[in-house]
Amino acid sequence: MHMENTSLQKVVARYIEAFEKEDLGIIEDIYAFDASVEDPVGSDPHHGLAAIKAFYKKAFEMGVKLQLEGQPRCAGNSVAFCFHVLMPGIKISPIDVFELNDAGKIQRMRAYWGPENMG
């Protein structure tokens, strides 16, 4: 399935916006109800919207903001993008990959980062 690249880019923009506004309503809107979030890859994924919202609620409460780096890479039903995770005194630079379902919701999120990508 191929999505319009503009739709994929819009989901990334709304994801950044959710952190900017600390808005769980956006998280609820962009994720499928049965989505999974694996952050970082290799850790136990969060399954389902309730667990996913709890995960982002914690990040919002910690004051995490995201800064996109470069253009998102859209391909098929997926988008990969580089960004910085910013907290006071902390900077992490992951690559996230979103896989979208036919309804345009994020079905699977995987975050690639390790100790080398901090600071």
Add this chain to the structure above:
Amino acid sequence: MHMENTSLQKVVARYIEAFEKEDLGIIEDIYAFDASVEDPVGSDPHHGLAAIKAFYKKAFEMGVKLQLEGQPRCAGNSVAFCFHVLMPGIKISPIDVFELNDAGKIQRMRAYWGPENMG
């Protein structure tokens, strides 16, 4: 399964080196015999080492070189990285993701890029 991040980074370095030296021997060494390469994501994957070598042979013949951008992001058995594909007059900036098997060989390669990431 978690791999040492140094092993994951080394595979990325050897991948870049394969293009630099136009060396299919390196491709043969870093990929599993039953690996798949999906480039770009959404297109029909190349399955198995013979098809994969044919794919890279074409790229080497076209004089494609790769330039890593930033630090690879290692997580679990996977590594994601930004780079530039350089050909005379052409520049593409994908994000690739390698999933490694227990033997440390690339089992699955996915390349994320679209028209917005060219030029």
